[in-house]
């Protein structure tokens with residue numbers, strides 16, 4: 001897919017302007033991204049990202065790994081992510097798939113790692129999504145799930161309120177995600193950042 005110079009520049013300007021809004025409200029996109037990426041790496045082999053969005057996390061990952069498959073329900077959001085990747089040229093390549101994380105179109109054990117950032121709170125049927133993530137990771141593989149913590153949500157709720165909108169989100173707890181993987185027999189660690197928390201779960205080799 002090719003994009004015009006105008007499209008590339010306009011999309012980039014929109015992202016930068018948005019990052020500025022976030023920074024003024026107390027969320028440093030770069031700092032939190034570095035934190036999440038540091039807890040996500042190392043990544044090897046076949047990697048699936050769930051919830052492409054505008055491709056911020058994807059672009060950061062593609063600066064560190066050669067290939068990522070990324071899935072999102074919303075083709076329009078993925079188009080922004082494609083433009084973001086085309087603008088930034090991070091090095092790695094992405095395969096964009098439009099699909100529902102509640103029914104991932106891959107066989108059991110298809111990926112060495114599944115990762116996601118700031119997307120789970122947009123998925124009200126989280127148990128189904130977690131079930132699918134668990135299913136598509138091979139034994140010995142890992143899952144990294146990062147999302148806003150209480151401070152992060154407070155910042156984003158405030159931004160949305162100021163803009164006369166509501167930050168639609170399902171109110172799940174990352175602790176429930178930890179419990180879910182522990183009860184599945186995985187080894188789990190969690191990390192607290194400024195506005196993000198991260199869960200890293202490893203499936204035992206069978």
Ligand SMILES: C[S@@+](CC[C@H](N)C(=O)[O-])C[C@H]1O[C@@H](n2cnc3c(N)ncnc32)[C@H](O)[C@@H]1O
Nearest residue numbers: 051052053054055056057072073074077100101
């Ligand atoms: C805030 S964005 C994710 C941000 C993105 N990871 C980034 O770093 O820029 C959340 C995304 O989750 C997607 N989403 C919500 N429910 C989904 C589902 N059931 N399956 C796949 N994607 C879903 C939305 O379409 C949206 O693009």
